[in-house]
Amino acid sequence: MYEQVSHSLLNRILDQLNPEIRKRDLRYFYTRLGANFYAIHSLYKLLYGHREDFEAQMVRLVEVMARNYVERRKSLKRLDIEREARSDWFLDQRWVGMALYANAFADGLSGVETRLPYLQELGVNMVHVMPVLKCPPGASDGGYAVSDFRDVDERAGTLEEIRQLGRSMRKRDMLLTLDVVVNHTSDQHEWARKAQAGDPVYQDYYYVFEDRDTPDLYEQSMPEVFPETAPGNFTWDEAMGKWVMTVFNDYQWDLNYRNPAVFSEMLDILLFWANRGADILRLDAVAFLWKKIGTQSQNEREAHILLQLFKDCCQVTAPGVLFIAEAIVAPVEIIKYFGEDAVIAKECEIAYNATLMALLWDGVATRNAKLLSQGIKSLPAKLDGATWLNYVRCHDDIGLGFDDADIARAGYDPKTHRRFLVDWFTGRFDDSPARGRPFGENEKTGDARISGSLASLAGLEAAMVSGDDDEIARRIRLVVTLHGIVMAFGGIPLLYYGDEIGTLNDYDYLDDTSKQGDSRWIHRPQMDWDKAEKRVQHGSVEQRIFDGLKQLIAVRQSTRAFADHNNRELVDTDNPHLFAFWRSHRRDLDDRVLVVANFDAESQDFDLSALGSRGRFGQAPMQDLLGGRVTPTEAGTIKVPGFGLNWLSWRR
Numbered sequence: 001m002y003e004q005v006s007h008s009l010l011n012r013i014l015d016q017l018n019p020e021i022r023k024r025d026l027r028y029f030y031t032r033l034g035a036n037f038y039a040i041h042s043l044y045k046l047l048y049g050h051r052e053d054f055e056a057q058m059v060r061l062v063e064v065m066a067r068n069y070v071e072r073r074k075s076l077k078r079l080d081i082e083r084e085a086r087s088d089w090f091l092d093q094r095w096v097g098m099a100l101y102a103n104a105f106a107d108g109l110s111g112v113e114t115r116l117p118y119l120q121e122l123g124v125n126m127v128h129v130m131p132v133l134k135c136p137p138g139a140s141d142g143g144y145a146v147s148d149f150r151d152v153d154e155r156a157g158t159l160e161e162i163r164q165l166g167r168s169m170r171k172r173d174m175l176l177t178l179d180v181v182v183n184h185t186s187d188q189h190e191w192a193r194k195a196q197a198g199d200p201v202y203q204d205y206y207y208v209f210e211d212r213d214t215p216d217l218y219e220q221s222m223p224e225v226f227p228e229t230a231p232g233n234f235t236w237d238e239a240m241g242k243w244v245m246t247v248f249n250d251y252q253w254d255l256n257y258r259n260p261a262v263f264s265e266m267l268d269i270l271l272f273w274a275n276r277g278a279d280i281l282r283l284d285a286v287a288f289l290w291k292k293i294g295t296q297s298q299n300e301r302e303a304h305i306l307l308q309l310f311k312d313c314c315q316v317t318a319p320g321v322l323f324i325a326e327a328i329v330a331p332v333e334i335i336k337y338f339g340e341d342a343v344i345a346k347e348c349e350i351a352y353n354a355t356l357m358a359l360l361w362d363g364v365a366t367r368n369a370k371l372l373s374q375g376i377k378s379l380p381a382k383l384d385g386a387t388w389l390n391y392v393r394c395h396d397d398i399g400l401g402f403d404d405a406d407i408a409r410a411g412y413d414p415k416t417h418r419r420f421l422v423d424w425f426t427g428r429f430d431d432s433p434a435r436g437r438p439f440g441e442n443e444k445t446g447d448a449r450i451s452g453s454l455a456s457l458a459g460l461e462a463a464m465v466s467g468d469d470d471e472i473a474r475r476i477r478l479v480v481t482l483h484g485i486v487m488a489f490g491g492i493p494l495l496y497y498g499d500e501i502g503t504l505n506d507y508d509y510l511d512d513t514s515k516q517g518d519s520r521w522i523h524r525p526q527m528d529w530d531k532a533e534k535r536v537q538h539g540s541v542e543q544r545i546f547d548g549l550k551q552l553i554a555v556r557q558s559t560r561a562f563a564d565h566n567n568r569e570l571v572d573t574d575n576p577h578l579f580a581f582w583r584s585h586r587r588d589l590d591d592r593v594l595v596v597a598n599f600d601a602e603s604q605d606f607d608l609s610a611l612g613s614r615g616r617f618g619q620a621p622m623q624d625l626l627g628g629r630v631t632p633t634e635a636g637t638i639k640v641p642g643f644g645l646n647w648l649s650w651r652r
């Protein structure tokens, strides 16, 4: 949009740019800046317009974009242009991801590179390498307490190794996802150290207070993220003699985005990683970016403005790079991280679908899909040019973040139902085969979350201890079926390393004093490569799960209906154990798939009449893309095996 005030400001800014930068070939940069500047200026003004140094700060911002553009490699610039021309490239069904720790999955970054063929064997072509930046030993929150955003932790490798990994992945047509922890730094970061030494410039990078007055006001409405290990949201810093805001652990200092210098610094860091070859940047804890007295300090409007600004600025310098929003919040809030009132994403192109994840686990515990179907029905429609990251497990705990109203509609009392779920997964419930651990239990509010590996939560650990082969087979089916739902749902499926071979809980964390207080370590094990070798042993647990997932991935990748074009339609079935939905390619009746998953251990009948007129297919035979021909009974039903999954198609 052309607007005179913005336009003349832009001209003034360009005149002030460093002459070294101005000499360079900035052709694409200028067109993109011209296109986005009105938005950038308007958003920036909302946050920082009241400041006397507003224009100087904007010059600094544009300089960050321009300098990173100059530094961006030719090959990456070519990729930017290709991706701009096909802006929906990431909605394609071919993408399948896995999240892994470089040090746990392999022996550091170079080890990950040597394991790429393993990932390719499975069909994975997008890898989220969990944070590898410099962290203090012990106080690292699994890599999320960064002390240097521009250097790799020596335990994981070197900057050169990341670059090498990126190159190797690009040759294999795989995407590299890296984390940028935008919300906080470690208390050992240079900025924090300068603040500790009394430098007011760096104290203004954080939320720092002389006494408890302001912190107490914040505390009145801010929830606690780690109530057991890091209660409260402020920490007294002895060196500084002041209070500092620490929403997560006491060694993670929250950045103060009311200060525009913080925004420019973090943008510079995002672009630094974009220029190191990241295809996708995962923005950690984005819901927390803006704090405000009297609110929960999550999902604030200003947090969204910051993300829009990050997006608009990144598009100018590195438009091929996508953002993932890690916002584990209520369904109505999650959806806003794509950006509201837009067609293509204005904030993050991809967001964690924590709602689906939590609902799937509800299905496992209750053996029915009542809340799952209800919750998905209430999931607000998302933008066309945005997609979900669908997952069953990740490195974090499972929060029961679905809506109370949905729980009630599914016929349960919200409070008792949540209690039941935590008890069921943590072994406090008789007969439950799940072997999880509680996480983040809050005595004040009664809240609790759940840790545990996928296989252990899905009952495979208990089954293997019992040695009951039928039960083992059922639990393997459940593990595969859960994956099959996220593969078919619409979005990019994200596996978690080790789940492809049925990795069980790892109890070693209990012997490590820096980990024993945080049960999430139970599901962050060293990859057992001897166990992975068993994937070629016919009939082994590992082989059955690995091959099951491999088949799901291969079929997904060749099924156009699974590309994410908001082409999912839920099917109401009379059988509460079944979860069913359609996926269709360009609304083509011949090119669609009916997904039916059974959450019960016993086989269940799916009544085809639930499909209404959309279920009439003439003479075309019904085919399970995962199995083969399916013949309905005379009564018009099909049988879905216990914990089984069908991907039904009628293509001639």
Ligand code: GLC
Binding pocket: 141, 142, 144, 145, 181, 248, 284, 285, 326, 395, 396
């Ligand atoms: C994100 C990470 C989590 C971490 C938190 C604080 O939620 O996924 O592991 O503890 O941010 O950085």
Ligand code: GLC
Binding pocket: 225, 285, 326, 327, 328, 396, 397, 399, 449
């Ligand atoms: C962040 C995440 C939340 C997680 C927590 C600790 O708050 O958003 O999902 O529970 O970190 O892992």
